Each structure stands twice: as structure tokens, then as C-alpha cells.
Amino acid sequence: MTRRGFLGFTAAAAFVGMSGCAAGGSGSTAGPPKPGGRLRAVFPGGGADEVLDPHATNLYAEVARAKALFDKLADYGSDMSPQPRLAERWESSPDLRTWRVPLREATFHDGRPVRAADVLASYARILRPDSTRRAKASLSVIDLQGSRAIDDRTVEFRLKRPYAEFPNALATLGAYIVPEGAENFERPVGSGPFRFTSFEPGRSFLVARNPNYWEGAPLLDELEILVSNDEAARVNALLGDQADYAHDLTATTARSHEAAGQINIHRLPLSNFHSLAMKVDRPPFDRLEVRQAFFHLVDREELVRSVLQGSGEVANDLFGKNYQYYDAELPQRRQDLAKAKELLRRADAENLRVELLTSEASPGLREAALAFADQAKLAGVTIDVTLGNKDTYWSDIGEQGSIVSYRSGAMPIESHLSQRLLSSSTTNNTKWQRPEFDALYQQAQSTSDENARAGLYREMQRTLFEEGGFLWWGVSDWIVASANRVGGIDDGAPANTLDWARFDKVWLG
Amino acid sequence: MSIPGYIARRVLLGFVQVFLVMVVVFFLTEALPGDAAVTIAGDDPDPAVIALLREQLGLNAPVWERLGGWMLAASQGDFGRSLVGPRSVLDIIGSSVGPTLLLAALTLALIVPVSLGLGVLAANREGRLTDRLITSTTLGLYSVPEFAMGILLVTVFAVQLGWLPPTAVGGGGLLSRPAVLVLPVLVLLLRPICSLSRLVRAGMIDALRSGYVRQARRAGLAPLRVQFAHALPNAVVPAMQQLARTTDWLIGGVIVVEAIFVVPGLGTTLIDAVSARDLPVVQGLSLVLAVVTVLVNLVADIVARILAPAAEDDR
Numbered sequence: 037m038t039r040r041g042f043l044g045f046t047a048a049a050a051f052v053g054m055s056g057c058a059a060g061g062s063g064s065t066a067g068p069p070k071p072g073g074r075l076r077a078v079f080p081g082g083g084a085d086e087v088l089d090p091h092a093t094n095l096y097a098e099v100a101r102a103k104a105l106f107d108k109l110a111d112y113g114s115d116m117s118p119q120p121r122l123a124e125r126w127e128s129s130p131d132l133r134t135w136r137v138p139l140r141e142a143t144f145h146d147g148r149p150v151r152a153a154d155v156l157a158s159y160a161r162i163l164r165p166d167s168t169r170r171a172k173a174s175l176s177v178i179d180l181q182g183s184r185a186i187d188d189r190t191v192e193f194r195l196k197r198p199y200a201e202f203p204n205a206l207a208t209l210g211a212y213i214v215p216e217g218a219e220n221f222e223r224p225v226g227s228g229p230f231r232f233t234s235f236e237p238g239r240s241f242l243v244a245r246n247p248n249y250w251e252g253a254p255l256l257d258e259l260e261i262l263v264s265n266d267e268a269a270r271v272n273a274l275l276g277d278q279a280d281y282a283h284d285l286t287a288t289t290a291r292s293h294e295a296a297g298q299i300n301i302h303r304l305p306l307s308n309f310h311s312l313a314m315k316v317d318r319p320p321f322d323r324l325e326v327r328q329a330f331f332h333l334v335d336r337e338e339l340v341r342s343v344l345q346g347s348g349e350v351a352n353d354l355f356g357k358n359y360q361y362y363d364a365e366l367p368q369r370r371q372d373l374a375k376a377k378e379l380l381r382r383a384d385a386e387n388l389r390v391e392l393l394t395s396e397a398s399p400g401l402r403e404a405a406l407a408f409a410d411q412a413k414l415a416g417v418t419i420d421v422t423l424g425n426k427d428t429y430w431s432d433i434g435e436q437g438s439i440v441s442y443r444s445g446a447m448p449i450e451s452h453l454s455q456r457l458l459s460s461s462t463t464n465n466t467k468w469q470r471p472e473f474d475a476l477y478q479q480a481q482s483t484s485d486e487n488a489r490a491g492l493y494r495e496m497q498r499t500l501f502e503e504g505g506f507l508w509w510g511v512s513d514w515i516v517a518s519a520n521r522v523g524g525i526d527d528g529a530p531a532n533t534l535d536w537a538r539f540d541k542v543w544l545g
Numbered sequence: 546m547s548i549p550g551y552i553a554r555r556v557l558l559g560f561v562q563v564f565l566v567m568v569v570v571f572f573l574t575e576a577l578p579g580d581a582a583v584t585i586a587g588d589d590p591d592p593a594v595i596a597l598l599r600e601q602l603g604l605n606a607p608v609w610e611r612l613g614g615w616m617l618a619a620s621q622g623d624f625g626r627s628l629v630g631p632r633s634v635l636d637i638i639g640s641s642v643g644p645t646l647l648l649a650a651l652t653l654a655l656i657v658p659v660s661l662g663l664g665v666l667a668a669n670r671e672g673r674l675t676d677r678l679i680t681s682t683t684l685g686l687y688s689v690p691e692f693a694m695g696i697l698l699v700t701v702f703a704v705q706l707g708w709l710p711p712t713a714v715g716g717g718g719l720l721s722r723p724a725v726l727v728l729p730v731l732v733l734l735l736r737p738i739c740s741l742s743r744l745v746r747a748g749m750i751d752a753l754r755s756g757y758v759r760q761a762r763r764a765g766l767a768p769l770r771v772q773f774a775h776a777l778p779n780a781v782v783p784a785m786q787q788l789a790r791t792t793d794w795l796i797g798g799v800i801v802v803e804a805i806f807v808v809p810g811l812g813t814t815l816i817d818a819v820s821a822r823d824l825p826v827v828q829g830l831s832l833v834l835a836v837v838t839v840l841v842n843l844v845a846d847i848v849a850r851i852l853a854p855a856a857e858d859d860r
Contacts, residue, residue: 076715078714082629082817082821083809083813083814083816083817083818083821084630084632084637084640084641084809084813084814084817084826085627085629085630085632085637085817085821085823085826086630087630087631094585094587166597166601168585168586168594168597168598168601170589172594173591234716236716236809237630237632237640238641238809238813238814238817239715239716239809240715240716240717242716260715260716262714262715262716263714263807263809264712264714264807265804265813265816265817266804266805266807268696269711269712269714269805269806269807272699272703272704272711272712273711273712273714273807275704275711276703276704276707276710276711276712278710278711278712278714278715279714397588398588425578425579427577427578427579427583427584427820427822428578428579428583428584430586430587430588430589430590431579431583431586431590431595432578432579434590434592462591462592462593462594463589463590463591
């Protein structure tokens, strides 16, 4: 009952794109956009310990709240490309180490303008030595001493190394802009589409329309974010007219309510990637042939059907299907037992027996492990599935296990590479450590030409496709539901992107 | 033994019980895999961040040092601060104790008259249709666990019929929207009413057959007076002690009911604190629950002894 919905892994999070708001989902009766009303959205939350410090966001509910009150310089579009928000645009020096970012004309809720000094102070707060903020890793590329405010509305960032994808850091999870000197967030002041009204931790968060929002005032008069960690209770609240929007539902629930037409089900695509992570530094996966055999063992269609209950699609052993820079030209891999057996024979690993570590830290992890164990039997591989502790799983798999269940929320492909696949990555769960791969990544970050950079990303993805330790077998939808009278929910935005949980574009019919 | 002596002995025992609970809870939470640093880091477990968190949270100190420090502070009324958020444990308990107390108080206030009434009624109609109806219904309802009962009631009365709100989701006090309390209190009531009314019925039947009731009747006392002044006090002794057990159970039942109906009380807070490995909050809550349990049982035993001193001396 207390499944905390973590945002994807690290940096990732939200973004824009695809604006135009595909009005509502299926049978929405919301009608054309119209102003007024209070929308009540119910999310899983963090209980009595919840705070409104936007730099401390970890859970979906926290991001939804922060997003209502604050802005970032950039946010992720539906293809995970960074979209300017408070930043009007960005331009870099030829060496990609100095970035000039002009700011939009925007004001905080108390009337003060958003200035370059506020941006630098916000980042300095995240980067403090004693800070354990999630955005710290992504922003630490900034050389704060060398960065400066050119004038009130222009920031110049100096970076510690060339970083072509610097706008990803501006869009990173939790990199919100707060007024300079803000430390107390009991009555938060931001520049976002809604103004703070009241907050009861673990219960209710109420905000009101900000008529002066730089992107235009929201349609809703008020937004209330409610908390319930029990999925059945979230659906019941929606059915019982205690809420208008329910976040994070299972495919089973979605199916049973979809046909009834009482509520609208929204399946946000490309939201959650599912994988098996093989550690390439230990037996049996230190043998390339064994990894490749496993790539050919998996029946991805069946896993999508059974584990994701059809609410998603197959992936091709690579992270970031259909995101910016994704290599879509590689042929889709399918189950090929003959090839798998042949590879195992070559590795002298017939009748292989492996322990697969999984847990219930996130829905589907355990089910996928069990289904895969069944599939592997067909090639004579015995998989012993062991269940780890769900509250500490993500930390345990850092060192434990030779193959483990894995999943990831949406993030740019660049973030996925830098956070998980470089020798210096802090959460490198496949132990993929190759100097030549690191060099390719650094080369990409020093390349200002976007096409050339795309080519380097393609090269890295091809290496991972052939030799890597991640077996990304599917990508699932993120399921939310709304009352029929709610309009303006973007059905194309993956969870954690700009247009996800974007209540300033939503209306009540 | 004199009653004051008995009370003194029981109070002392209560202190020992609370002390033991504190130690056991501390080591149980200690034995859980992972700590607050790991759960705060969540799905982004950068080892450097976890190490920094451990240092900031004081999790690196030896077990004995932390246990001793906590017990010393707790005995002075300082429960420490949450590891996960910036609030103090007392503040967190204070803000979530209201809904739990409200649920428990409402339930207790209704349990006593309803189960006494049902029990006395059934005893007076022993063997007749009313008795059989009450007996079979209470037996049937008693066998349904709270969570199943809760889901059933929500499905029928909230989602399908739409008569009552399905959850207590939302801001503001529960008292400002009393409709949300109906189903949770009903779920909490059903089982204890069943067990208590059956105990009252059994005690009442015994009492009505006893010599002193026959004597009172022969003396020509009014039937109601015989029932309520002579039979009932002896009949309720076992029910009284059961009521104390029920109060312990209520605390547990409230946790389940709070989860089903999204009531932000002690139960919800405890579940959240355990899954976040928020040790000070888990310990503080356990201490409060232990003290409540010990106190309730103390009062029940003392009342039982005053009502029927002989029963206690027989032990």
C-alpha cells in the first residue's frame, strides 16, 4: 500500500513538445476549453514528511506540486529533447564550455521579476557541498565561480568541461528556480502557473491561478493535489467524485474501467523502460556469447503481453525508443532459440544455471523475472529467481547479482549514457566500463554539430546493442485516469515530461 | 492484596513493558534491510550521496550509542526529528493523532451501548428467534476480516449506490465532512460488537440463572432493576476485559482501516515511516502505542477488580 512512485531514475523527468493538447482521451465530454473550477488530482505521496522544497523532489506528487508553483529554465519535450521554459533560448561558445542563456520576462508570485541572480542562487543552493539534492549530479558540470549574471535577464554559465547537451542539465529533475535567498518553503513563492494557497503534508495541497503567468494564465481557478498511496482508493475517489484525476494506475484497473466509460483512461506512452541488467564484469556474463545468447532467448512480445498486460510495446535492447537520437534503424530483435543455443555452445555454457535477482520495488519486476525464467528453459538455461527487499532494491543491485530485474523512467539518451554507462557513472549497474566508450561520449559532448553528434550516439548505441549488458525488452505506458468532464490532458507525453501532469492547460467542462 | 498495592504492582509492570517494547522496536527496525539513507536515495542510489546522508543523519554511530541516546531523550519527552523531513517526531505524531483518536473514540462510544443492548436482548430471549438471529448474524460478521469488509462496503455503498464517500481523501478536518467517517467507523465497529455482544449475552445468561438474581427476584425487586443493577455488573466483567483487548485491537484495526479509506492518522504515518526507515518516527509511534496499550489494560484490570474482586483473588 505504500509503493512510492519514484520518478524515473535520476536526472530524467519531464518535457514539452507535442503541445496543442490533444483534448482529453477517449470519450471525453469536456467540450471546448473554458475557464473556472477546481480540479482535484490524487497522487501517491510521501506521507507526513512531505515538504514543498522544489529542490527536494523525488516522487511524482512532488514534481506535480513543484511544477504548479515553479519553473525550470528548460523542461523535456515528449521526445526527451530539452525545450526552453524560463530560458528564452540558449547559445554556446564554439568550445561548448560557455553557455549564454537569456531569460524570459517573468515574475515571481510576489511581483518581483525573475532575474539572473535568482537562477544562479537556485543552482548554488542545489550544489552546496552538504546538499544531497537529486539535481546536484547533473548541475555539477557548472563552474559556479566562473558563471555570472551579465545583466538581470542574461545568465552566462561557465562549464568545467565541454558539454553539448548542457540544456538537459537545465531541464533536470528538481532544477527549479526559486527567488534568491529562499530557504523556507512553508509558503513557497515561485514563478509557476499557480500561486500557493495551503498545504497539509500527506493530505492536500491547494493552489490558485496565477493570472500573470508568462505563458498565459491557467484555465482552472484552483488546483488541489490530494494524496493516497492505495491504488484502489485512488480509483474509488475518482469513481465517487472525490477527485477528477487519478495518477498511477495498473493495467488491470485500466482495463476493467476502460469499457465502462465512467472515467477516461490515459495511457502515456514511452514512460517506463523494462530491462534485465547483466553485469559484464562477472561470470557468466563476462562472456560476450552468453550476453548475446540471452538477447536471443527473450520473447519480448510475450513479456509485453503478459507482464505489461499489453499496455506498452517491445523495445530493442536499447534505452529510449523513439526519443531524440534513438537509433531506429537497427533491426528488431526477436526470440531465436537456435541462435541462443548455438551461442551458449560456443561459450561452453550449455545447461547454464544463473540466479536472477528481482523484487517488488516496482510493478512488473518480479513478473518479468518469472516469465523470463520460463522462456529461458526452452534453451536449456535454468534461472533461479530470488526476491530481494523492495525498499532497498535499487541500492542493492549496485553490487549484488550477476543478472537483475531493472527498469527506468524517461530521460534523454544522453543522461542514460552518462549516468549508467561510463566508467565514472555512479549507478553503473551493468559494470560497463570501457575507455573507448567513455571517449566516444566525451567526443560527442565536444561536438557542436548536431548531425555529427547524432552519428556518435548511433555508434555508442550499436556497441550496446551488440555487446552491452542491458536487455531492454519493453517500454510501458504510464496510466492515469480522469473524470469525463476533464479536458486538455496530453495523451502523448511520457510521465515526467513537460506536458505530463500539466494542469495549467487542463479545464473542467 | 489491597487495591492500591495491586495498582502499584501493575503500574511498575507497565513501565517494564514499555521499556521492553522500546528496546524490541529499536532492534527490529535496526534489523530491517537498508536504512533511511538508502530509502531517501531511492532509485538514484549514488554511493557518495548515501554516504553523505548517513553522516548527516548520524546513522554511522554505533547501535548502543543511538539506542541509549534515544531512550535518554525520549524519557525527557524529546522524541527527536524525522530523518526524512524537517519536522520533529512529536509534531508528526501530533498532526496525525487526531483522525485516529476520532475514529477510536467514535467506535468505542458506539461499541458499548450497542453490544450491551444486543447482548442483554439476546440473553433475555435465550433460544428464541431474536436470540438465534443475533447469534448467527454476529457469528457470521465476526468471521469477515476488516480489509474484506472495508472493500465490500466501499464497493456497495460508495461506488455502486453512491450513498457515501468511498475514501476520506482530501484536506480539512474529518469532522467538517462527517459523511466520510461512516464507512470507516462501521468497519471498525462490526467485529468488536460481535465478540462483545456474545460475551455480554453469555455472562447475562449465567447471571440471570444465578442464586443472587433469583434471590433478588424473590425479594420482589423490579425486573429492570434486577437486570441492570444486579445481573449486568457481574455479566460485564469478562466483557470489560474483552473491551480492553478490543481497544488494543482497535489500534491495529485502525491501521488497516486508515489504509483502505485514506485516513491520514497514526496508522498511515506508521506505515510510511517503516517503509522510509524513518527510525525516530517509528520509535516514537511505537512508544505512544505501547503506552496506550499498557494504560488501557491497566485501567481495564483495575475496573474489573473493583467490579468483581473475588474473580481476581481466585487466580
